[in-house]
Amino acid sequence: MVEPIGRRERKRLATHHALRAAALRLGAERGIRDVTVEEIATAADVSVRTFYDHFPSKEDAIIGFDAWRVDQLRDALADRPADEAPLEALRVVMGQLFHESSGEWPLRMRAINADPALLGRMFVSFIAYERALVEVIAQRTGLDSERDPYPALVTAVATAAFRASMTTARASGGALDPAATFDAAITRLGAALSPPQREDGPTTC
Amino acid sequence: MVEPIGRRERKRLATHHALRAAALRLGAERGIRDVTVEEIATAADVSVRTFYDHFPSKEDAIIGFDAWRVDQLRDALADRPADEAPLEALRVVMGQLFHESSGEWPLRMRAINADPALLGRMFVSFIAYERALVEVIAQRTGLDSERDPYPALVTAVATAAFRASMTTARASGGALDPAATFDAAITRLGAALSPPQREDGPTTC
DNA sequence: TGCACTCATTGCACGACGTGCAATGAGTCG
DNA sequence: CGACTCATTGCACGTCGTGCAATGAGTGCA
Numbered sequence: 001m002v003e004p005i006g007r008r009e010r011k012r013l014a015t016h017h018a019l020r021a022a023a024l025r026l027g028a029e030r031g032i033r034d035v036t037v038e039e040i041a042t043a044a045d046v047s048v049r050t051f052y053d054h055f056p057s058k059e060d061a062i063i064g065f066d067a068w069r070v071d072q073l074r075d076a077l078a079d080r081p082a083d084e085a086p087l088e089a090l091r092v093v094m095g096q097l098f099h100e101s102s103g104e105w106p107l108r109m110r111a112i113n114a115d116p117a118l119l120g121r122m123f124v125s126f127i128a129y130e131r132a133l134v135e136v137i138a139q140r141t142g143l144d145s146e147r148d149p150y151p152a153l154v155t156a157v158a159t160a161a162f163r164a165s166m167t168t169a170r171a172s173g174g175a176l177d178p179a180a181t182f183d184a185a186i187t188r189l190g191a192a193l194s195p196p197q198r199e200d201g202p203t204t205c
Numbered sequence: 206m207v208e209p210i211g212r213r214e215r216k217r218l219a220t221h222h223a224l225r226a227a228a229l230r231l232g233a234e235r236g237i238r239d240v241t242v243e244e245i246a247t248a249a250d251v252s253v254r255t256f257y258d259h260f261p262s263k264e265d266a267i268i269g270f271d272a273w274r275v276d277q278l279r280d281a282l283a284d285r286p287a288d289e290a291p292l293e294a295l296r297v298v299m300g301q302l303f304h305e306s307s308g309e310w311p312l313r314m315r316a317i318n319a320d321p322a323l324l325g326r327m328f329v330s331f332i333a334y335e336r337a338l339v340e341v342i343a344q345r346t347g348l349d350s351e352r353d354p355y356p357a358l359v360t361a362v363a364t365a366a367f368r369a370s371m372t373t374a375r376a377s378g379g380a381l382d383p384a385a386t387f388d389a390a391i392t393r394l395g396a397a398l399s400p401p402q403r404e405d406g407p408t409t410c
Numbered sequence: 411t412g413c414a415c416t417c418a419t420t421g422c423a424c425g426a427c428g429t430g431c432a433a434t435g436a437g438t439c440g
Numbered sequence: 441c442g443a444c445t446c447a448t449t450g451c452a453c454g455t456c457g458t459g460c461a462a463t464g465a466g467t468g469c470a
Contacts, residue, residue: 008466012418036455047420052457120332124325149373149386156365156372157394164357171351181354189362192397213437217447241426252449257428 016054018044023061024107031114032058062111063122065129073097074132078139086137086151090158091186093133097162098179113170123163130155161185221259223249228266229312236319237263267316268327270334278302279337283344291342291356295363296391298338302367303384318375328368335360366390 005013022043026035037058041051055061073093080089098105112118134155138145145151165182210218227248231240242263246256260266278298285294303310317323339360343350350356370387 006467008416008418011466015418037457038455049421049458050419053418056457058456120329123332124329127325127328146373146376146378147380149369149381149390152369152373152376153366153390153393156369157362160361160365161358164354164361167361168351168354168357171357173351175352176354185354185358188358189394189397192394211438213445213447216437220447242428243426254429254450255448258447261428263427 015044015046015050019046019051019054020061020104023055023058024104024111027058027062027111027118028107028114032062032111032118033115059118059121060125062108063118064125067128070128070132073129074136077133077136082140085190086140086154087158087186087190089140090133090137090155091183094129094158094162095179095182098182109170119166119170123159126159126162130159133158157189158186161189220249220251220255224251224256224259225266225309228260228263229309229316232263232267232316232323233312233319237267237316237323238320264323264326265330267313268323269330272333275333275337278334279341282338282341287345290395291345291359292363292391292395294345295338295342295360296388299334299363299367300384300387303387314375324371324375328364331364331367335364338363362394363391366394 019040023032023035023040026032026040026043035058037051038048040058040061041048044051051058051061055064073096076093076096077089080092112122130152134145134151137143137151137155138148141151143150161182165176165178165185169176169178169181224245228237228240228245231237231245231248240263242256243253245263245266246253249256256263256266260269278301281298281301282294285297317327335357339350339356342348342356342360343353346356348355366387370381370383370390374381374383374386
């Protein structure tokens with residue numbers, strides 16, 4: 001767990017964080033569409049070229065999630081009790097997304113409000129999570145994710161709850177708490193999504 | 206319903222269709238990343254500038270859906286029987302998306318296979334549908350979509366079923382039919398998603 | 411300590427993207 | 441026929457995203 005990290009990588013992480021923080025701040029202030037990559041790079045005191053070595057686009061610097069988070073989420077799901085319902089396991093694991101990233105969410109939400117197109121980009125970035133989680137669910141249920149729609153379905157439904165919670169919380173102007181709404185939505189859906197019986201080949205659903 | 210359409214608009218629609226067809230064909234053949242807007246415009250025999258008067262980007266020419274389709278879908282949902290379960294109504298209406306567009310789907314699927322990032326763009330374009338459908342669901346159930354998560358949730362779940370069907374059908378290499386998988390998935394979810402009671406203010410879920 | 415190696419950062423160059431603007435000409439309406 | 445609408449077009453410009461080679465700090469080994 002405690003990896004000895006060298007000075008080089010520490011500096012790289014600092015640069016990475018500085019770029020993300022700059023993008024987040026500028027995007028929240030003025031909307032990402034009115035911010036150029038050059039401004040972000042300058043704010044982080046690096047060159048434009050370096051920015052592109054850390055993020056494929058300025059949008060990703062705001063709403064994209066690092067690759068290691070995907071692994072982290074996958075491991076967290078794999079560590080859930082084997083007898084736990086898939087959707088319940090997803091609720092616990094995905095719910096953590098609301099609480100992480102040390103204060104990045106408020107800025108991120110403001111950036112999204114300033115340019116709602118970012119919400120779409122965010123949902124797209126969830127696809128990477130989904131791909132990883134689908135495999136874990138398939139393994140837990142003993143189903144083949146390429147022949148049985150169930151793993152993809154239950155994961156997509158969990159993401160749907162996440163999306164709906166974000167959207168509604170945003171629409172309510174802060175009256176609703178995304179995390180609580182997410183938990184309630186998942187609980188509501190839980191009854192319908194216990195895994196199908198296997199043995200008898202891929203289920204129709 | 207039968208709008209008298211002039212020559213001017215007919216030509217514009219022809220240009221629109223030619224551009225979409227060219228983008229679809231080239232994207233399916235070589236992957237949209239290796240196709241320039243100039244090539245698409247040339248194939249449709251118009252200028253590059255004209256392309257951008259019809260589509261905001263080459264990706265939208267392949268996976269984006271026209272604005273009038275959103276209205277069409279909203280109207281179709283509004284026309285469903287008032288006593289029909291929301292999710293069932295969504296199943297019928299969204300299921301039509303698989304059968305429309307006169308043969309565009311095979312090319313579209315090939316383009317997506319050539320560049321899976323398009324799948325993400327496609328899901329993003331669904332957001333426009335969702336926004337419209339959420340309002341209709343809210344109206345049908347008498348709920349306030351800004352205070353009660355239910356309309357957004359049930360719509361997002363329907364989209365999740367759509368997404369999972371597309372993804373699994375793609376992963377199965379054609380062994381599964383997206384439309385049938387979608388129907389089955391919705392049916393499976395139906396039990397859990399009857400609308401909440403109103404009267405007593407916004408429900409917790 | 412010295413030396414070879416790794417790699418994050420940088421500048422440069424280039425093709426592609428997306429849009430504002432004004433001109434043109436076909437289509438439309440009275 | 442004349443005034444108006446509007447799809448199309450070329451032009452210009454700023455921005456994006458990436459390949460390539462150079463630089464120098466960081467790292468590991470003798």
